[in-house]
Amino acid sequence: MTTPDTSRKTVLVIDDDPAVLGLMDEKLAESGYTALLAQSGCAALEVVARTVPDLIVVDALMPGMNGWEVCAALRHDMRLTSVPIIFMTGLTETEHVIRAFEAGAADYVTKPLRLEEVMARIGVRMEAAARIRSAHGALDHAGRFLFATSRAGAVLWATPQAGLILEELADTTGTAISLPGTLPAPGGVLLRQNMGEHEFVLMLVGATGPDELLLRITRQALFPEKILRDRLGLSAREAEVLLWISRGKTSRDIADILQVSPRTIDKHIEQIYNKTGLSTRAAAAATASRLLQAG
Template sequence: MNDAVRAIILVVDDAPDSLRFLTDALESESYGVRIARDGETALASLRAELPDLVLMDAVMPGIDGFETTRRIKADPALSRVPVIFMTGLSDTENVLDGLAAGGVDYVKKPIVLAELLARLRVHLGNARIAAGAQGALDASNRPLMALDATGRVLWTTPRSADILKQRFGAGAGDQLAPALAGQLLRLIDGEARVRHEFAGGRVEFAAVATTAEERHYRVTETLEGAEERLLAQRHALTEREAEVLLWISRGKANREISEILGISPRTVNKHLEQIFEKMGIENRASAAAAAVKTLSQ
């Protein structure tokens, strides 16, 4: 028995004959089947327990399949479930409406069972791959998030969720403040970061990837003194040596560092000699490179 036969399919259709045919056909292939005869019932069923995939009739009384799917995709708790439309509508416009609403595919009525089963296998496999990738990110606790083209948060990993909630009052499904969203959407992968200062620290956003539907960002929170503590711990430095090394990593000259820290340039130089000895390096360029590497990790 392969993984697909253990999938749960929610079939949404107002026609009893269609429901009966699909239920019998899917159960004969060892799929678990749940049914809903309208959009409201489908949404309630999804919120009670997520299926692995939804087969959605396009035309139904009340909330039609297009609107039901838009509501599914607008809810972060439901949006990852793939939706395949079933439609007797063959016009290209209707097909595009289904895809625009968030459907991953469509099949025409009357249903050709072999075609439907093939499409189920493909989309269930893709959904499992996506879920596995998201699970790996969550487990690694990397501070990542994704936005859509309007600045709405599509998903977050646990660490970035904490930062967004605490610093911006936002979470998955929420729209970021227009000013911040605009800055982030203008970021290009690997280029400058967006920095948000707050009392006692800052949050930085860096663009890491862009797809047709999602823009991914690394979210980094730095609390006041955290970088100095990390450098001191990682390289066995004193507090003052760590402060000097931090400013070296930011490209500051000895005289600038002396003004920032309120010590003489000669004292800065003495600290540098100790830093070089403890880190086993010979010059400030190497020290700066090592500090940047430590902080980036």
């Protein structure tokens, strides 16, 4: 039995012309890509519901959903915000090209297709998207869950973790973010919303373009001590002490906050180490922060 090569990049090609699909399928395979083929916009949406391709190529003029409508629908899926879309079009008028970019396309090629040029553009867009995903992943790793919206609130892109949080919120807020008419200063809070045992906080980082706002989203536990108690098997007081350790407090600081002696705090810390298998304050703080972030 042959094992699928998961390292091969996947390209979704959307075109109502079987001849174009056949040519692209052959050329993509020859170039080391896995091709997914869709003969209509509706079929393409069914494909992306099951899998997220690395890049999408879509024809502009198709019966049913045209390329602009397909592009707009794809851009409403937060899983696809970082997936580049290349338009194929025989329409070279400036207004049609601009319309493609406004719908969310990263690039375009003209028909009849010059396959070597198409492959070159796919390669360039793949590489750029990989760099962006790497940068977004690094931001997530650093705890900076960022995303961008238009001033109307449409999500333009999101780091992976920010995208997951936005999906949680989508059930109550919809796919667009409701922004106030007057924005706060950078660092100001745009939205606070409680869901289950968490509070979601949306903050404005700043404007990165005429119609692009950079936002940061955080998910904070409403009952952090309970999470630490349940996940690590700690007592209520031990969970409270660990919470303050995760916030950078010294034993003396925690003793003052809880109105007990530093020696009592040290005994609680010793019990935390015994129960968790951790041996340093730094490890304890990192573990607590990770658990609270994961919720």
